Amino acid sequence: MGQESIGIDNLKRKNQEKQEKKIKKDISFENKMQIREFLDFLKYEKGSSKSTADGYNRDLVQFFLFVEKNYDEIEERNVFEYIEYINEKLKRNSVSRKVSTIKTFYKFCYLNKAVKKDPAGMVKSLKREHRSPEILTLEEMKKIIDNCPSTPEGMQNMLIIKFLIATGARISEILNLEIKDLENKEYEFIKVLGKDSKYRIVPIYDYFENEIKNYLDVYRSKLKNAKNSFKIFPNTRREKFWKDLKIIAKDARIEKNVYPHIFKYSIAAILLENSVDISIVQEILGHATIITAEVYPHFEKDELKMIYNNIKLGDD
Template sequence: MNYQMELDGFLTYLMIDRGLSLNTKENYERDLRSYLSFIKQQSVEQLNQIEREQIQLYLIELYERGLNTKSVARHLSAIRAFHQYLIIEKVCVKNPCDLIESPKLTRDLPEILSIEEVDALLESFKQDTPGDLRNRAMVELLYASGLRVTELLNLRLEDLHLSMQFIKCQGKGNKERIVPIGEVAAEVLDLYLTIARPKLLKKPTDVLFLNRFGEMMTRQGFWKILKKQAQLAGITKELSPHKLRHSFATHLIENGVDLRLVQEMLGHSDIATTQIYTHISKDHLRGVFEQAHPRSGKTSTENEGFFSQSLEK
């Protein structure tokens, strides 16, 4: 049985009716191809013959492949949505996922870079070639703005407002937001635009960050650049673009920025998503307490010094 027609119909439905991004659509497609390949091996002739037990067997296989709970839950979500679409299209009359509970997710706190590690990363860039200047500009901007990597790579020239030190970006659901970037990032971007980008340009385009072929930098390309630079900077943590976003948010909250402002800069629709960063900064708050609170065990002289510095700021 070839399920391609139903799968293609579902993917089109995701893009047109639900307005999901290309990246999300590709994730659904990858997960569902894996699922349908498994179903074929179960000798299922028709999609309306799929039973709950077969889906449960597939989830078990995913665990046996080494997938974590979050990944298995994502697969189940895609399968559930696909079967719901089949009901809409009258291919099936029931959803075999209805009685399957999603795996219980524990929310792991994202690992971040310390401020010292971020400084080491940014200072490790050379400025010898157009590629060096571009790489520094991308990473500097990513940390200065907290953008998602897709948002970063989709930036256009018209999105930059360097004299006022802010950028515009299109977030999830095509929601536009304004993000401040600071003086250092603005200067590094100006250097890239003035010196490096003209040398990378092969044909007219308004794409901001170009690869050596004059085309839009890919996520995979940027990921490789970041991993290589982390090694040069002596950073032993596994580094990803999203880890810089986590670091950006945590460092802002540690320095007293209001949670609502961080939510707006990150483009979170729900503040509950942003609140995870308040948990990450507990260690920082504990350190402040130990320095400042009269019952923390620190000497009064140390505490007086801390309060004096705080008042001077």
């Protein structure tokens, strides 16, 4: 009886140790930080909901718990081993979601030069229903602009929104713009640093030129940290602007999910609706092969500028 009791105690102790080991098991600090960067991108640039971001987080934590490596040490075979493992345990829809999460995460890492090679690049996504992104109309964009308060911070947010509309750039690209990136003294073109450290020149419609001058002359100096910064927008970060934009859109009674990237989709749709050649749309939005500022033909810049002015894109 005594031996049986000892055996039971030993079994309980082993089970407890196993549970404690399982609880203590966690992903590395490096993986946590890179996942955080990725989730911030999803939330503040792509406009993903909290539940979507939480789902991505769970999927990535599960993946890194399985492979037990840092994100920049993952090889292609590790990804395929994980997919083989979850294929035996999960339904097709769940597997498809997890595969998509890994592919999206590593595409982000590769484009931001966090990894030298995309280990999930050769993995084929499982087929799923394609949904077109929600877009804003010109009227809705104007309502958002009109609801920016007439304070230095409000005018800064208004100009950021107009830059998003006028350039099709990502919010991180806009917030990193420096005054020197204005192509000339008349503010006719903006030089945007995009992927692979390549510049593209984007035209600014005529009415917007005066607003840029007015902001720089009147409002920028009243913003915090303006004197010590070369940036056009010295007093905001991606998260802060994302929160401000949500409030502005709500005040404008826009029921759609408004986030910085929605302007990019909306601009493309509006330009195509106005019979703009798709190759020009791709160039404006940075989807085509990026042409450096040094070799960008001047007549093409004038043509793009005329297009923006003709359809009053972003104008009040």
